């Protein structure tokens with residue numbers, strides 16, 4: 177089977193699973209945006225998934241993202257940055273990035289704000305929260321997240337649109353539920369104080385249905401669309 181038809185098949189399946197997961201909890205599937213995570217996959221995979229109707233593309237590495245952005249050159253695409261962002265790399269993506277999911281410090285937010293002012297655009301960001309307390313993970317500590325969100329919201333040129341997290345990478349998707357619930361509760365608590373945070377970016381191939389169940393509005397999915405990243 178051609179790679180492109182495999183992608184179409186996989187997407188059909190994922191859209192069905194998103195729809196059923198939404199139905200089970202009385203949510204509208206239109207509230208949920210599917211981001212195709214294309215790290216390590218080719219430019220052609222990006223073109224295929226866009227042709228199949230998914231225009232939100234997520235990448236983890238600035239270098240790879242820049243290259244693919246330059247090569248694919250498709251104005252329909254909304255590019256999402258979902259990896260760890262170093263301040264000195266912001267300039268390479270600042271002009272065209274749609275949403276940065278991984279702001280986890282005030283320093284990084286200040287640098288993004290500086291670039292936003294310099295180029296005269298507003299940058300939409302999410303605050304990444306470490307909900308598993310694993311040392312290996314990035315993201316602001318859950319205890320510090322509320323004040324970080326409020327501090328970032330004060331910066332010029334920066335629009336804090338919501339929160340992002342990753343589950344614990346365990347085989348049972350239910351093991352991600354505490355993380356996702358924690359993120360939703362943080363959003364609700366901040367919103368009760370008047371901070372608007374419409375986006376919850378959570379859920380990957382292994383746990384996206386649980387994420388929908390807990391209120392995800394953006395899913396970041398790679399493997400289920402493109403197949404395993406492990407190269408032989």
Ligand SMILES: *Cc1c(COP(=O)(O)O)cnc(C)c1O
Nearest residue numbers: 213258380381396397398399400
């Ligand atoms: C790779 C990655 C994903 C997608 O993971 P899959 O398991 O392939 O769906 C989502 N979010 C982040 C931050 C990632 O690095």
